[in-house]
Amino acid sequence: MNIKQTVDQTHIRSINQRVILDKIYSDEPISRAELARELFISKSAMTENIAALLNIGIIQEFGEGVSMSSGGRKPILLKFNKIFQYIIAIELNFEDPIFVLANLGGEIINKFTVNISNDSPYATRLELVLNAVKLLLSSNNLTSKDLAIIAISCPGIYDSVNRTFFANSNFANWNMGDFSRQMEEQFSTSVLVVNDVNAAAVGEFTSGAGKYSKDLVYVSGGLGLGAGIILNGEIYEGSTNCAGEIANEITIHNDMVRARGMSFNNLGGSTNINGLTARIRAEAPQGTREAFAALGKSVEKIGFKDIIRVWRDGDPFLKECVDDIAVIIGGCISNIVCLLNCDLAIFGGEYTVFHSQMLPIINRIVQENAFTPVKVVPALLEKNSGIYGLFALSKEVIFDRLCNQGHERT
Structure with a gap:
């Protein structure tokens, strides 16, 4: 032979x-x-x-x-045959992780959120996720044998080969290497782990605002400041899956830098939800403090949902904070557009709730500063961008596996 x-x-x-x-x-x-x-x-x-x-x-x-x-x-x-098997997609976001059961056609069958406290230890997080997946299956008369894949999006950088995970302090307790392994063992299925911004970029590219684009950048603001990059119709992750990490925390330990009075500002800390909350606690005027007090909250105890409520009521200080963040993000997107020469920029993440105020500022900065300006549009799928990205990426994995099934050389 x-x-x-x-x-x-x-x-x-x-x-x-x-x-x-x-x-x-x-x-x-x-x-x-x-x-x-x-x-x-x-x-x-x-x-x-x-x-x-x-x-x-x-x-x-x-x-x-x-x-x-x-x-x-x-x-x-x-x-x-869209019910040949099923996909469970999990988005580990800022406050309330999203759990979704869908068929292979990407049609959502069941969806809910689970509140997981930021200070919950890893064992508690794992138990809550396992129970949520079991509930998705049992409530729809399915078993783990019906699962084609469990797809998870989360902040940070995950190496699926070595199962190493790097993320900021908010997600350090997830231990994604152990987590993915334990999920595989518990449900006897493959587990796909994807950076959350990359998943959202794919979702908008396949099913949202970027469907007619070829080269785009999806910029997520909120939990952090990161980008998902689509070049020539493919997600670009870089040689070590770090592409798009535009606001990583930087600590400089260099006597020459300090002696010359130079500084490297933390871009993420200036724009993320933690930075916004810290500014409110430090600078909020009496009127803003009273607005939070009307919700039964002091500025020391506020969460992002409280900030949104007071902002929607027209608080001038919060509008000033949002304006300042929009200026920084606008400059960042302008530089990215110049670097990549993409044909579209999409703004998503937790800060899409502010898009009516932010996008006019962001677009003005991009139009004034980018060599070849493009329009910056809001994420069409909103909170579901990452979920639909997980569906699209899962489909690729599943189809590849099925079309290679039985074709291995013996």
Whole structure:
């Protein structure tokens, strides 16, 4: 047997099946003849590959199409089996992690949030997540065997090979390496961990404001300040998955820098929710303090939701704070647009709640300062950007796995 030829044929079959599956997913229902004609795959190869996908169960035969003008039998149509398996998507956000059960078509079946205190130890966090996943399954009469994947988005940098995780202090207790391993063991399924801003960028690119863009940047403001980058239709993560970490905390230990009076300001600390809260506590005038007191809160005890409520009531000091943050973010986006020469910028994250005030400032700065200005638009999917990004990324993993199933050389 010619091993090289066998491997090449196996690889070609995998590629053909993936192309066919993608086409059925996007253009269902569709006939075999249409697939062969549009994908330039021979009739015999199409028959073989369709049979393999039908055998797996990821596609199904469905009804009859329109017969040819010359007459003859009506063709049997093919459709994607969106309930072949299911996806659980988890977004570990600032205050209330989101848990979603969806079918393979990205249709949400169940969704809820779980409050996890910032000071909760890792064991408590793990237990709450495990219970939430079990509830999603049991409430829909599913078991772990019905799961294709658990996809998780979170702040920070995760190396799936070595299971190492780097994040700011707000997420240091998640221990994503151990967490992903324990989730895999508990539910006997693969676990995908994605940076939250990258997931949101993919979500907006595939299903939101960036659907008609080729090169875009998604800038998230709130918990931190980070960017998700799409170049030539693909997420760009860099050589070590750190691309887009534009506001990492920097500590300089250098006598020369200190002697010359130089400084490296913490961009993230100037713009994030913790920085905003700290400024309110330090600088809030009496009127703002009274507005929080009307909610039963002192400025020392306020949370982000309290800030939003007082801002919506028109508090002038909070509007000034939001203006100042918008100026910093506008300058940051302007530089990114110059660096990447992208065709669209999307503003998302927790601060999208302020977009009516922030975006006019951000767009003015970008128009005045970027070499080739682009429009900065709000995230169309809002809080669901990351969830839909997880759906899209999960689909890629699942389809690759299915189309390579049984094709390994023995």
